[in-house]
Amino acid sequence: MLAAATRSLSQDRQIGDTGFLWNLISPTQFAEIDFGPDLNVVVKFEGSNPGGSIKLKTALALVANCEAAGRLRPGGHVIESSSGNLGIALAMVCANRGYKFTCVVDPNAAKDSLELIRALGGNLVVVSERDANGGYLGSRIAYIETALARDPALVWTNQYANPANPEIHARTTANEILMTYPEVDYLVVGAGTTGTLMGCLSRFHEVGHPAKIIAVDVQGSVTFGGPSGTRRIPGLGTSQRPPISEAHRPDEVIMVDEAQTIIECRRFARTYGVLLGGSSGSVLAGIRTLQNRIPAGALVVTISPDRGDKYVDTIYSDAWVEQHYPGLLTRN
Numbered sequence: 001m002l003a004a005a006t007r008s009l010s011q012d013r014q015i016g017d018t019g020f021l022w023n024l025i026s027p028t029q030f031a032e033i034d035f036g037p038d039l040n041v042v043v044k045f046e047g048s049n050p051g052g053s054i055k056l057k058t059a060l061a062l063v064a065n066c067e068a069a070g071r072l073r074p075g076g077h078v079i080e081s082s083s084g085n086l087g088i089a090l091a092m093v094c095a096n097r098g099y100k101f102t103c104v105v106d107p108n109a110a111k112d113s114l115e116l117i118r119a120l121g122g123n124l125v126v127v128s129e130r131d132a133n134g135g136y137l138g139s140r141i142a143y144i145e146t147a148l149a150r151d152p153a154l155v156w157t158n159q160y161a162n163p164a165n166p167e168i169h170a171r172t173t174a175n176e177i178l179m180t181y182p183e184v185d186y187l188v189v190g191a192g193t194t195g196t197l198m199g200c201l202s203r204f205h206e207v208g209h210p211a212k213i214i215a216v217d218v219q220g221s222v223t224f225g226g227p228s229g230t231r232r233i234p235g236l237g238t239s240q241r242p243p244i245s246e247a248h249r250p251d252e253v254i255m256v257d258e259a260q261t262i263i264e265c266r267r268f269a270r271t272y273g274v275l276l277g278g279s280s281g282s283v284l285a286g287i288r289t290l291q292n293r294i295p296a297g298a299l300v301v302t303i304s305p306d307r308g309d310k311y312v313d314t315i316y317s318d319a320w321v322e323q324h325y326p327g328l329l330t331r332n
């Protein structure tokens with residue numbers, strides 16, 4: 001059943017001549033964590049990839065896709081909307097490939113992420129006007145559309161609509177999980193662009209794997225049809241439905257309150273001595289919600305998309321948490 005998933009990963013890594021960056025991505029950062037005696041939970045840590053997140057794989061695939069389509073040629077100029085991690089990753093790939101890069105971000109982006117994009121040679125445009133759903137994605141995309149009309153030489157990698165985004169996660173992230181934990185019963189995946197989620201759904205369906213695939217999103221996100229609302233932690237959630245999210249349906253969607261995200265991140269730091277990024281806290285909160293409904297002994301695999309260094313001014317700052325979630329720290 002899993003034959004299709006077991007072909008060599010190295011085949012998938014020969015994309016363009018970005019082998020140098022691909023070689024720095026580690027496929028096997030899995031570790032078991034404690035969720036009580038009845039549940040086996042394994043986390044796939046992606047924060048040790050160069051750029052600090054899962055997004056280097058996405059960035060490499062998006063750029064390769066634009067090159068293969070003949071849209072991106074030597075000396076080209078890439079533009080993308082990002083909440084931070086994809087911006088860092090694209091800045092790396094563009095530096096590696098000799099492209100100019102403009103990253104359109106919003107005020108929720110972590111300050112350190114912006115500094116990293118700058119350090120890698122990227123230009124930053126901060127869009128601070130909210131869209132009709134109260135988020136920034138619509139405004140960031142409107143900015144890009146105007147820029148493309150003004151300068152047709154710009155190339156938009158378009159992580160929300162480019163099929164190369166889910167495809168690379170099907171070929172790498174999902175395959176790595178299937179090869180390492182073929183007995184997985186539940187796969188719990190956070191949803192931002194939904195590239196990781198759709199890639200996992202696509203590969204698991206393709207090989208006929210019976211695991212239940214659970215999406216985790218944050219309250220205030222419209223990706224799965226919920227009402228829009230304020231979100232403060234970058235990573236998960238959207239204020240416009242990503243076109244790639246239409247491809248497959250997860251078995252269940254769990255909507256997490258960002259306060260739960262903060263509690264899980266801080267609990268993990270105290271328990272394991274590791275700072276996780278916000279979306280990792282969200283998926284752990286999702287597993288806690290599911291916990292009582294999962295049969296004893298089941299194996300749950302989840303993905304930690306980035307590490308917590310960039311969140312020391314927010315999730316891990318007592319002052320920031322008290323300002324935005326008064327009383328949360330004293331209650332937990």
Ligand SMILES: Cc1ncc(COP(=O)(O)O)c(C=O)c1O
Binds near residue numbers: 053085190197280
């Ligand atoms: C920290 C973090 N977690 C999760 C995600 C969501 O991943 P995806 O866009 O594949 O849904 C992102 C996307 O930017 C992210 O930066």
